[in-house]
Amino acid sequence: MNYFSYFSEIEDTFIRRRGKHLMLSPIDWALIESWKERGVPLHVALRGIEHAFDSHDAKKQKRTVKTLLYCQEEVEAQYAEWLESRVGSHDVDARPEDDDRAPFPRAAVLRHLEQSLADITKLAHEQEAKQDELSEALDRASALLSEIRNDYESAAQPDSRKLEESLTGIERMLDDAMRLVINEHDLGMMTAEIESQLKPYKRHMDKKAFAQTRDHLLRKRVRESFGVPRLSLFFI
Structure with missing residues (x-):
């Protein structure tokens, strides 16, 4: 990462979550530079921005x-917690391979991350020639x-x-990129098929629940069409 x-x-994530293109101010750029100089890891800064917008x-x-600046407090909080997680990181005995308190064993998580990285990198190479939003996102x-x-x-x-x-932030970025490059006809066909499948259940669901279910299934179908894997730990 240069x-x-x-x-x-950071700029792209902020603009994507805000929903409208907005040029960053000199103060915003200075804030990013301060994070960079202090050693705030990129994924920690992005997680803070995503969390701030989720809230x-x-x-x-x-x-x-x-x-x-709206995201500054959350980025600082995420960075402080990240620093705390690093205490003892050079002590091998302090880092057991499997922590009984963790919801997922460390070894299983690492295998999942390695496989996800391999799959995404392979897909990025396959999409490289297209030079579109998805190839860039990959x-x-x-x-x-x-x-x-x-x-x-x-x-x-x-x-x-x-x-x-x-990982959810990365998935969200990839979902947005796929929606930008997918053929509108194909997207319309997928949407119609999903709505047809959900039709028998529609009257038993409120509008919000129906829309959320439809959108969830549509994102799943779009991912499958591009061969993009799920990154969530729940797919270990």
Whole structure:
């Protein structure tokens, strides 16, 4: 991950979650530079931004997010917890391979991350010639997964919940990229097929539940059409 990628990844994630293109201000760029200089890992900064927007979206009454400063507190909190997880990271005895308190064994998580990285990297190479939004997103996902995998392996106290949040952020980025490049006719056919499958259950579901179920199945179908694997730990 080079110097400029750190800035562009944070900018792209902020713009994607905000939903509207907004040029970052000089103060925003200075904030990113301060994170970079202090050694805030990219995946930690991105997780903080994703978490800040998730909290914002959950509010009933919310103001428009106009600056990256909105995410600063959450990024700082995520970084502080990351630093705490590194305590004892160089002590082999302090890092048992399987922690009974963790929801997923460390060895199983590492195998999952390694396989996910291999699958995404392979797919990135296959899509490279297209030079579209998906090929770019796959390259970014590959770089982020490599950083996340190395970070998890060396952590004294790996946090599966935070890892899952980081993986969810990458999946969200890939989902958005696939929706940008998929053929509209194919997308329409998939949507119609899914709605037909759900039709017998529609009257028993409220509108919100129906829409969420339809969108979930549609994302699944789109992923399958592009051969993009699930990254979530629940697919170990």
